[in-house]
Amino acid sequence: MTDRKKLLGEERREKLLSLLQTSAQPITGSALSKMTNVSRQVIVSDITLLKARNEPIVATSQGYIYLQTKKPIMxxxxxxxxxxxxxxxxxxxxxxxxxxxxxxxxxxxxxxxxxxxxxxxxxxxxxxxxxxxxxxxxxxxxxxxxxxxxxxxxxxxxxxxxxxxxxxxxxxxxxxx
The missing domain is CATH 3.30.1340.20 (3H domain)
Incomplete structure (x- = not known):
């Protein structure tokens, strides 16, 4: 870990949601862990909690993506x-x-x-x-x-x-x- 502030609990999950919702590309668990100054395993747990809240997050081979609800009809x-x-x-x-x-x-x-x-x-x-x-x-x-x-x-x-x-x-x- 670095000298950056470690984001805790709900604040960190809100940050993860924001990062995923605004990204046009998948974001890896490792990249998310660096952005929030926690371990990758904490990110995996946070993503699991967010999915349990029905957030449309999908884990792909390129990283996590947030499925936007206002997508063109597919x-x-x-x-x-x-x-x-x-x-x-x-x-x-x-x-x-x-x-x-x-x-x-x-x-x-x-x-x-x-x-x-x-x-x-x-x-x-x-x-x-x-x-x-x-x-x-x-x-x-x-x-x-x-x-x-x-x-x-x-x-x-x-x-x-x-x-x-x-x-x-x-x-x-x-x-x-």
Whole structure:
């Protein structure tokens, strides 16, 4: 810790909310901990408390984001995909290049049931950051638990873009009909 004042309890959570609400980019837990002069674990606890208060905060591979309530109307769809891990980058880039947000990935585990993980990528830079984090942590993709079969929630500004995304996934032999 530095000589800066440590923000306490509710004051710190209000500061976190303000930082997240005004940021156009995700903010990492480490960056938030430096801004408030507390440990990253305290930030994780604070974010959990804020989520329990129904604050729309999402943890992504790039950091925390606050889902603004005044966003343009987005159309969503769930698509079923099947591919091996080597095609993940192709799949995600194909989608974001069409203006699609890949919100999450879901698999059906035989013991735990439905498992969902937030992805929240909208461009190639975010895809690259996601892939680098997976590589750096040596984490497995959820789809590896189900031999490549997985679902994505995708979002776009129009149904037409979602239709284009499905057609592109089908052409790439990734979409399950």
């Amino acid at each position: 159309h969503e769809r769930t698509v079923a995909c099947n591919h091996d891990p080597s095609l993940t980058e192709i799949e995600l880039n194909l989608l974001v290049d069409l203006g699609i947000m890949v919100k999450d990935v879901k698999v059906e585990h035989p013991v735990y049931g439905d498992l969902t993980a937030s992805i929240m990528v909208t461009n190639r830079k975010e895809v690259q950051q996601f892939l680098e984090k997976v590589s750096k942590t040596k984490a497995a993709y959820l789809s590896e638990l189900t031999n490549g079969i997985h679902l994505h929630t995708i979002a776009a500004s129009s149904e037409e873009l979602l239709n284009e995304a499905e057609a592109a996934l089908k052409k790439a032999n990734i979409l399950i009909d």
